[in-house]
Amino acid sequence: MSDLHAKVQQVFDEPGCSTNQAKLTRDRKKGCSKLLAPGAAAGGCAFDGAKIALQPITDVAHLIHGPIACEGNSWDGRGSKSSSSQLYRTSFTTDMTEQDIVFGGEKHLYKAIKEIAEKYNPAAVFVYQTCISAMIGDDLEAVCKAAARKLGMPVIPVNVPGFVGSKNLGNKLAGEVLLDHVIGTQEPEDTTPYDINIIGEYNLSGELWQVRPLLDELGIRILACISGDAKYHEVARSHRARAAMMVCSKAMINVARKMEERYGIPYFEGSFYGISDMSDALRNIARLLVDRGAAIELLARTEAVIAREESRAWQRIAPYRPSLLGKRVLLFTGGVKSWSIVAALQEAGLIIAGTSVKKSTPGDKERIKELMKDDMHMFDDLKPREMYKMLKDAQVDIMLSGGRSQFVALKAKMPWLDINQERHEAYAGYEGVVALVREIAKALSNPIWNQIRKPAPWENTATLNERAIHIA
Amino acid sequence: MAKVIVSRKQCTVNPLKMSQPIGAALAFMGVEGTMPLLHGAQGCTSFGLVLFVRHFREAIPLQTTAMSEVATVLGGFDNVEQAIVNIANRTHPRLIGICTTGVAEVKGDDLKGFLKLIRANHPELGHIALVNVSTPDFRGAFQDGWSAAVTHMVEELVGTPMLEGSFSRRVNVLPGCHLTPGDIDELRDIFESFSLDPFFLPDLSGSLDGHVPAEFTPTTLGGISLEHIQRMGSACWTIAIGEQMRGAAITLEHRTGVPYKLFERLTGLSANDELMGFLAQISGVPVPRNYRRLRSQLIDAMLDGHFYFGQKKVAIAAEPDLLSTLAHWLSEMGCEIQAAVTTTPSPVLERIPSEEVLIGDLEDLESRAVGADLIVTHSHGRQAAERLGIPHFRVGIPIFDRLGAGHQVTVGYRGTRDLICTIGNIFLANGHEPTPDTWRQPVQETSPLVQLHIA
Numbered sequence: 001m002s003d004l005h006a007k008v009q010q011v012f013d014e015p016g017c018s019t020n021q022a023k024l025t026r027d028r029k030k031g032c033s034k035l036l037a038p039g040a041a042a043g044g045c046a047f048d049g050a051k052i053a054l055q056p057i058t059d060v061a062h063l064i065h066g067p068i069a070c071e072g073n074s075w076d077g078r079g080s081k082s083s084s085s086q087l088y089r090t091s092f093t094t095d096m097t098e099q100d101i102v103f104g105g106e107k108h109l110y111k112a113i114k115e116i117a118e119k120y121n122p123a124a125v126f127v128y129q130t131c132i133s134a135m136i137g138d139d140l141e142a143v144c145k146a147a148a149r150k151l152g153m154p155v156i157p158v159n160v161p162g163f164v165g166s167k168n169l170g171n172k173l174a175g176e177v178l179l180d181h182v183i184g185t186q187e188p189e190d191t192t193p194y195d196i197n198i199i200g201e202y203n204l205s206g207e208l209w210q211v212r213p214l215l216d217e218l219g220i221r222i223l224a225c226i227s228g229d230a231k232y233h234e235v236a237r238s239h240r241a242r243a244a245m246m247v248c249s250k251a252m253i254n255v256a257r258k259m260e261e262r263y264g265i266p267y268f269e270g271s272f273y274g275i276s277d278m279s280d281a282l283r284n285i286a287r288l289l290v291d292r293g294a295a296i297e298l299l300a301r302t303e304a305v306i307a308r309e310e311s312r313a314w315q316r317i318a319p320y321r322p323s324l325l326g327k328r329v330l331l332f333t334g335g336v337k338s339w340s341i342v343a344a345l346q347e348a349g350l351i352i353a354g355t356s357v358k359k360s361t362p363g364d365k366e367r368i369k370e371l372m373k374d375d376m377h378m379f380d381d382l383k384p385r386e387m388y389k390m391l392k393d394a395q396v397d398i399m400l401s402g403g404r405s406q407f408v409a410l411k412a413k414m415p416w417l418d419i420n421q422e423r424h425e426a427y428a429g430y431e432g433v434v435a436l437v438r439e440i441a442k443a444l445s446n447p448i449w450n451q452i453r454k455p456a457p458w459e460n461t462a463t464l465n466e467r468a469i470h471i472a
Numbered sequence: 473m474a475k476v477i478v479s480r481k482q483c484t485v486n487p488l489k490m491s492q493p494i495g496a497a498l499a500f501m502g503v504e505g506t507m508p509l510l511h512g513a514q515g516c517t518s519f520g521l522v523l524f525v526r527h528f529r530e531a532i533p534l535q536t537t538a539m540s541e542v543a544t545v546l547g548g549f550d551n552v553e554q555a556i557v558n559i560a561n562r563t564h565p566r567l568i569g570i571c572t573t574g575v576a577e578v579k580g581d582d583l584k585g586f587l588k589l590i591r592a593n594h595p596e597l598g599h600i601a602l603v604n605v606s607t608p609d610f611r612g613a614f615q616d617g618w619s620a621a622v623t624h625m626v627e628e629l630v631g632t633p634m635l636e637g638s639f640s641r642r643v644n645v646l647p648g649c650h651l652t653p654g655d656i657d658e659l660r661d662i663f664e665s666f667s668l669d670p671f672f673l674p675d676l677s678g679s680l681d682g683h684v685p686a687e688f689t690p691t692t693l694g695g696i697s698l699e700h701i702q703r704m705g706s707a708c709w710t711i712a713i714g715e716q717m718r719g720a721a722i723t724l725e726h727r728t729g730v731p732y733k734l735f736e737r738l739t740g741l742s743a744n745d746e747l748m749g750f751l752a753q754i755s756g757v758p759v760p761r762n763y764r765r766l767r768s769q770l771i772d773a774m775l776d777g778h779f780y781f782g783q784k785k786v787a788i789a790a791e792p793d794l795l796s797t798l799a800h801w802l803s804e805m806g807c808e809i810q811a812a813v814t815t816t817p818s819p820v821l822e823r824i825p826s827e828e829v830l831i832g833d834l835e836d837l838e839s840r841a842v843g844a845d846l847i848v849t850h851s852h853g854r855q856a857a858e859r860l861g862i863p864h865f866r867v868g869i870p871i872f873d874r875l876g877a878g879h880q881v882t883v884g885y886r887g888t889r890d891l892i893c894t895i896g897n898i899f900l901a902n903g904h905e906p907t908p909d910t911w912r913q914p915v916q917e918t919s920p921l922v923q924l925h926i927a
Contacts, residue, residue: 037558044514072490074519075487096610115481408531412688
């Protein structure tokens with residue numbers, strides 16, 4: 001476990017992370033995970049984070065070495081899409097029992113890896129440690145090493161038991177796993193000056209495919225997406241890319257930064273959410289590639305595509321403006337993503353009545369302030385009860401958030417749109433912005449709202465607002 | 473009848489099973505004003521929470537002691553204490569149901585001792601009931617966690633009967649975890665029509681039936697009240713549904729002297745005839761007219777539907793009581809149980825009308841379901857059903873890719889009647905259309921007759 005602790009310290013002290021660099025040395029040592037409050041905590045564990053980050057690799061068997069809870073309670077829950085292999089959607093676990101706890105689970109684990117290799121012939125097996133296998137001292141690295149040698153295939157130890165920390169830490173540690181065991185282990189058949197990596201994009205609901213056609217048009221090749229719709233060999237060969245984009249979430253910044261350090265691949269932080277962010281992303285990709293030897297005409301071609309796509313997107317958003325004008329949105333996302341869609345929502349005529357800044361850095365907050373002028377409310381933490389009151393009192397017209405607060409909105413009889421990772425709609429790129437605006441209009445204009453807010457005939461004639469005030 | 477075998481595989485592929493703590497947590501969710509608490513890492517809770525949110529499409533009250541690695545090594549007392557204090561201050565529950573996990577059990581935290589100490593340290597929390605249940609993830613399954621939690625609630629919350637004796641019209645009902653909120657509502661209607669007053673423990677129909685409450689509630693939205701649980705000793709009978717509830721029923725009988733009657737299932741004509749007969753007997757009320765009509769409707773549905781059920785091959789994967797219920801009923805409709813896969817040992821398994829019952833996973837189901845007419849299992853069976861091209865009827869937990877999981881009713885004459893229609897319609901929609909070649913004999917290359925023709 002001491003290796004694991006060293007890794008945790010290392011990812012906490014990330015020079016590529018602006019939040020981390022803004023801290024005092026003393027604070028930096030404490031790490032970036034908040035102490036979890038028992039009885040008042042929400043969110044996944046580090047193992048959850050590691051699985052989220054790695055499971056999108058499609059032709060790999062993901063084997064969870066733990067009791068049934070870790071996999072049986074959670075599998076087939078993420079909407080990461082694949083263009084080829086569906087193996088990543090098959091669930092593998094050692095389903096540890098008392099026998100394993102008493103006698104150790106290493107032999108059991110080895111046999112499980114062997115079974116998978118024989119039955120499914122995967123490109124690799126990723127083996128995930130859990131709290132229980134860590135507690136009883138199973139040596140994951142040793143078993144994986146032995147299995148890889150005997151079975152002649154990559155067997156990658158993902159030593160990220162749940163109790164080491166939060167989901168975000170798990171994302172980062174998963175990145176370390178790729179750096180240590182996968183990236184740079186194979187060579188691509190050919191390379192071009194137009195090869196890029198996209199890091200921290202999971203192709204949820206197929207969002208990568210909203211972006212990919214434009215890159216294809218520009219002749220830019222995604223050597224590897226880490227990890228959405230990726231194949232094992234693509235990740236293994238990703239060290240030969242010319243440039244990289246790190247998608248807005250800071251979950252995998254360690255991967256981007258270390259690939260720059262080790263392989264000289266420059267990267268930028270960007271986002272595919274929102275029109276201007278999408279354009280910036282394309283611009284930055286082109287610029288980095290030209291810096292690294294691509295023909296300079298790529299810049300002009302990129303600008304042409306941007307101009308065409310922006311005008312097309314604005315044109316497609318315009319028809320929604322009249323019905324959305326002046327509608328108030330409560331925007332609750334992980335934080336950093338907030339500002340990247342604020343501009344698009346404003347362009348569609350919506351007013352941002354409030355947004356969460358819980359996970360935002362001071363820089364993010366400045367940017368949000370700038371965008372939203374005076375009519376905004378920034379919330380560090382809005383308790384469900386307060387959120388419910390805001391909605392019930394009709395201070396806003398719609399809430400955009402993650403699934404966790406879905407029922408706070410719906411039970412207040414207010415429209416709600418899922419914009420978190422579990423969503424079923426794809427909102428990336430120019431296509432995605434239009435889709436987001438369309439979905440908001442669809443939610444707001446649904447005829448159910450007027451029907452369900454009317455009191456039952458046997459209730460008194462108090463209006464919804466009066467009742468809301470009563471409840472408050 | 474059936475041979476019960478345990479899978480010998482080292483790697484579970486596409487799990488059917490879920491873990492004990494979340495089964496126990498769901499049982500606690502059937503009590504009003506409750507916050508279930510898993511004593512483990514925060515992932516233990518978040519996985520369970522997401523699972524129930526996807527299934528019920530409801531906000532789910534479920535908290536965690538958020539054990540870190542260090543806390544796990546040093547012992548979880550501080551975390552349990554802090555969690556209880558935080559929950560008490562933030563959500564004002566009447567009951568906190570504490571379930572252990574693999575993490576707590578491998579460490580060996582003495583939860584009973586912890587709670588004693590916490591009680592002593594915090595007299596101000598005296599009004600909150602605390603029930604703890606041992607539910608290691610590495611033993612048993614969801615159903616075992618549910619029944620363990622109910623048994624513990626009976627032990628800790630049911631009062632000793634008062635001198636006034638029993639109410640002749642009150643019955644306790646202990647439903648297994650395979651009953652939906654809709655099933656509970658249906659049963660309540662049935663009991664009440666016999667002028668009986670049922671107390672359901674747990675009662676998911678009040679908390680997870682999908683209603684819109686007038687106010688925001690961080691704990692469960694409804695369910696049986698602590699007062700009602702306390703008074704369960706004054707009932708005249710306890711009715712347990714599903715073998716998994718036998719332990720809780722016996723415990724209740726020992727504590728209070730209330731006799732129990734166990735119904736292994738309430739789907740199918742004979743099973744419901746038995747229930748109706750029993751209710752008429754204990755209540756002294758003859759079977760009400762609408763249930764006589766419903767019985768007749770069920771018989772008619774059996775007549776109309778049997779054409780489509782006869783000799784259909786069905787592959788089922790579910791927890792023991794649900795598997796047993798469906799396998800018996802389907803075989804009563806003329807189906808053949810081609811495969812039966814389950815999660816955990818139970819006395820009902822060997823009576824299942826199938827050659828063998830396998831304690832295994834959905835990979836086992838997939839390999840045994842080839843050529844079947846129907847796959848019956850929870851939503852995780854969708855990949856297997858798709859690969860095999862066999863229709864999939866979703867039962868149990870989780871059902872995350874269909875609406876109305878909580879309203880699916882399969883108990884009573886009415887529930888059985890509707891189930892015949894639902895499943896019968898699947899058979900009807902997947903009938904095989906004849907083609908010109910359907911009845912053509914396969915050509916055998918060596919046949920002299922064919923040779924002759926070719927010549």
